Amino acid sequence: MQCSYFDAGRCRSCTLMGQPYEDQLAGKERHCRHLLADHPGLTWLPSVPSRESGYRNKAKMVVGGTVESPTLGILDPRGTGIDLRACGITSPGLQAAMPALASFVTRASLTPYSVPTRRGELKNLLVTESPDGELMLRFVLRSQEPVARIRKHLPSLLAELPTLRVVSANILPEHRAVLEGEHEIVLTDAETLTMRVNGLDLHLRPQSFFQTNTDIAAALYRQAQHWVEDLAPASVWDLYCGVGGFALHCAGGGAGRADGEGAGGGAGAGAARAVTGIEVSAEAVASARLSARDAGLDARFEAGDATAFALASDTAPDLVIVNPPRRGIGAELSGWLEASSVRHVVYSSCNAVSLARDLAAMPSLRPVTGRVLDMFPQTTHYEAMVLLERV
Numbered sequence: 001m002q003c004s005y006f007d008a009g010r011c012r013s014c015t016l017m018g019q020p021y022e023d024q025l026a027g028k029e030r031h032c033r034h035l036l037a038d039h040p041g042l043t044w045l046p047s048v049p050s051r052e053s054g055y056r057n058k059a060k061m062v063v064g065g066t067v068e069s070p071t072l073g074i075l076d077p078r079g080t081g082i083d084l085r086a087c088g089i090t091s092p093g094l095q096a097a098m099p100a101l102a103s104f105v106t107r108a109s110l111t112p113y114s115v116p117t118r119r120g121e122l123k124n125l126l127v128t129e130s131p132d133g134e135l136m137l138r139f140v141l142r143s144q145e146p147v148a149r150i151r152k153h154l155p156s157l158l159a160e161l162p163t164l165r166v167v168s169a170n171i172l173p174e175h176r177a178v179l180e181g182e183h184e185i186v187l188t189d190a191e192t193l194t195m196r197v198n199g200l201d202l203h204l205r206p207q208s209f210f211q212t213n214t215d216i217a218a219a220l221y222r223q224a225q226h227w228v229e230d231l232a233p234a235s236v237w238d239l240y241c242g243v244g245g246f247a248l249h250c251a252g253g254g255a256g257r258a259d260g261e262g263a264g265g266g267a268g269a270g271a272a273r274a275v276t277g278i279e280v281s282a283e284a285v286a287s288a289r290l291s292a293r294d295a296g297l298d299a300r301f302e303a304g305d306a307t308a309f310a311l312a313s314d315t316a317p318d319l320v321i322v323n324p325p326r327r328g329i330g331a332e333l334s335g336w337l338e339a340s341s342v343r344h345v346v347y348s349s350c351n352a353v354s355l356a357r358d359l360a361a362m363p364s365l366r367p368v369t370g371r372v373l374d375m376f377p378q379t380t381h382y383e384a385m386v387l388l389e390r391v
Helices: 021-035 092-107 147-160 214-231 245-250 282-295 306-312 330-339 352-360
Strands: 058-065 070-075 081-083 122-129 135-141 164-171 183-186 193-197 200-204 235-239 274-279 300-303 319-322 344-349 365-373 383-390
Touching: 021 352, 021 365, 058 081, 058 092, 070 092, 092 122, 092 135, 092 147, 147 164, 193 214, 200 245, 200 282, 214 245, 214 319, 214 344, 214 365, 214 383, 235 245, 235 306, 245 274, 245 282, 245 319, 274 282, 274 306, 282 300, 306 330, 344 352, 352 383
Parallel strands: 135 164, 235 274, 235 319, 274 300, 319 344
Antiparallel strands: 058 070, 058 122, 070 081, 122 135, 164 183, 193 200, 344 383, 365 383
């Protein structure tokens, strides 16, 4: 893939841009295998490639420039806006929406926030596209002052973007290098965006996390589902469950088995099991509960810290799924898993460095099968999944 922004030096976020995709994927495979080289019995499944371009379902656009001429993209080191509205790794639907969003900034008189002067209102536009082409738009604002103007002009934006389903205002008053604040104001009747994955409808609320690459997210969920079906555990915990993708697939949702995704055995498909999802975000838990209800799946979801939940539990499940942030599951949860009666762990990681560290802290849980899934083409990042069994 070639990118005019990268070639011109305007954006270097995609550090592997211009390298042949086969070389990118091979390099990620080597990196992951090197980090997990202390586990010689680990069998590697074929890596899962992604589309090279147009794969991102979410655009995180910093708003710069002026009301009359806003930029949607990133900021340079001086805090000046660099317009990247035609970024090639975002989906075509997101790219097509950008001109209308830029025009709306002008029409609603939303003053872009200036980092150097700490003045202005509109900080970021966060736009997500569902597999069905529907959009969720979030205005990240310094205060609620512009909300009335957004409401006033919103009908014109909805008419211009008929695929726009959910719109909200997120309030981030602090001058901090974070993407969003805690307070969310939904401005449309619809409050959730439906992410249809493997035939399962996952409801996404504005403050809920969903994987950046829908196709690779679907492959992650299928892989976990197939391992769980083959092992047939009576009970499963999905820690850091987000909107419930892993838990709901393991409770019987989703469909389809790709070649090479099984772990062998073949027993347990469709078997009844107790599935519990734990997630610190109450918004994500509400989304997961709604998805479970609509799909008629028996899964329990609770808001809370994954480590605290495990440490406070009197019993342990047969199998635990963990999908932590980049920092990994940490020493406490690793120690609990090591000392527990859990027979199997499915570890999905976006940072193989923290994955390797966590595996070293659980020597009684032996990695048996691993897989690299390319969640982030054109960058050095990827997702790794490992199945562990107790020895």
